[in-house]
Amino acid sequence: MKHIASKLSPLLKNPKLYLIVVCGLLLTLSVRHTLSVNSVGHSLIVVPIILTCYLGFLWVFFYLRKRQTPIEKLFLLFAIPLGIFFIIFLPPGESPDEISHFKRAYAITEGHFVSEVYDDTRHAGAQLPAGFQDSLVLSPEPGTYSTVISKLSESIPTETDYAAFNNTSLYHWLCYLPQILGILLGKTFGASLELIAYFAEIADFIVWLILGYFAIKLAPKYKTIIVFLLLLPVTLQEATSLAPDALAIGLGLFLTSYVCHLTYVRKTRLKSLEIVLLYVMAILVGYCKIVYLPIVILYLLIPETRFGSKRTKWIHASALIILLLVLNLSWLATSSQFLREFNPGVDSAAQLSGILHNPLRYLMVLFNSLNVMGEFYFSSLLGMNLGSFTFNLPAIFFFISYGLFIVLFAQRDENLKIKPFERILFGATFCLISLLIFTSIYIQWSPVGLPYVDGVQGRYFIPILLLVPLAIIPTHSKSSSKQRSIVTLNTIACYSLALNLIAITMFFAQNL
Helix, strand or coil: CHHHHHHHHHHHCCHHHHHHHHHHHHHHHHHHHHHHHCCCCCHHHHHHHHHHHHHHHHHHHHHHHHCCCCHHHHHHHHHHHHHHHHHHHCCCCCCCCHHHHHHHHHHHHCCCCCCEEECCCCEEEEEEECCHHHCCCCCCCCCHHHHHHHHCCCCCCCCEEEEECCHHHHCCHHHHHHHHHHHHHHHHCCCCHHHHHHHHHHHHHHHHHHHHHHHHHHCCCCHHHHHHHHCCHHHHHHHCCCCCHHHHHHHHHHHHHHHHHHHHCCCCCCCHHHHHHHHHHHHHHHHHCHHHHHHHHHHHHCCHHHCCCHHHHHHHHHHHHHHHHHHHHHHHHHHHHHCCCCCCCCCHHHHHHHHHHCHHHHHHHHHHHHHHHHHHHHHHHCCCEECCCCEECCHHHHHHHHHHHHHHHHCCCCCCCCCHHHHHHHHHHHHHHHHHHHHHHHHHCCCCCCCCCCCCCHHHHHHHCCHHHHHHCCCCCHHHCCCCCCCCHHHHHHHHHHHHHHHHHHHHHHHC
8 A cells, every 4th residue: 555655646746637637527517517408418428538538638748748849839739639620510600700701702712802882782792602691500509510511512503692791891802811722722622612611711720720830939938828829719719710810810929929039039130031921911910900900010129130230121111111001091992882880870980080079088988898898808808708609618717717817917937038118019019909909899880979899809809919928027037037837838738628628519519
């Protein structure tokens, strides 16, 4: 007995064991509850399969950690299989506005780079295969998987009908590049619309995966925070959907990491292709959503020595400003014809006039929004409400995720020497983009005079959240340099894996 106790003692003192057990217990109870609520039998089969996946991935993870595998490769260990599970168990159409994004992307492959306004209805759209609206299942219900399987073999109708997609007509065609490639590939194989949607989701996921990988790899610090953001259930949902949000999230995090790499790590001069990359990222991030365009301000942090001289840096800065102004203003002029008031009581002109004439009142609207909708912002950021708000994770995970988020973004576990001016720039950029997000939605979505901003979701802030620790986390002092982190990569791995497996179980239970 003493021999056994001596063998077990080191194991019982290992915090990894308790972390695995606690997350595993939460996973088991949540999976059983989900299956029970949705009247899904076979829990004696499903639960062991889920637990086997959970323990198997963690065994490989800790094995690779012991071999000092780089964190970006550990990210792939979880992101690839979880992304595949999301694609399989969350059918195309069940993520927010996915059918509208599919219409827009498909129309682009038919040559409709700019949508057309039809008749007196002023609806924007294009001629697409007849019955396009019904090509995807838009909400979870029993038998969805059987319906999806049957749609995989359907042929695309040769007849066409007008299909409206007002909201996604505002998006520039370039932000659908991954989906366009997937759709074109699907068409080449003569696939059905359902199967083409899967091709588009996979292409979108691959691009997001590449951007996420290099965002982690190039980041001088805060790699754990990037992994946490990328493995949020809502991030994986968008990464495997037909929406351009995956590109926006990937570009936002990659651009921030790349600028930090050039500023704090890189010592040599930029090559021509790298300068071209800076231009391309700036153009794409603005086209994904123009509210994210100010993130390009971070380019000012890149030392002039990376460009060869101060004169060369400011030549590129001036050229980029002119280019972005021309491109974005020209697209705004083109797409403004598609602006519609989507909700009753919305009047964009009146709302904008109210903001300009009474900015103090609008400031109160912003503070009131945080007070009224703050919990929802965090809930939708942390992935508690998935799909079109049809999959709601148990409330306990909101509090756990919220706690991890706060500690992770506040703990002093990184040592990156950032100057006060640079912190101010990071913080100001975050605040400016946040203000633009709130203001754009208040103008286009909220009824005139509403005392808070309606329509903002937490996931809109994921592309810029890396700016927060760069702005607020102080540099280590010598006395605190040996402090251990409270939330580590091990914590993120165990919890994120369990949380995403619970989300996948919900998809399965409601669509079976």
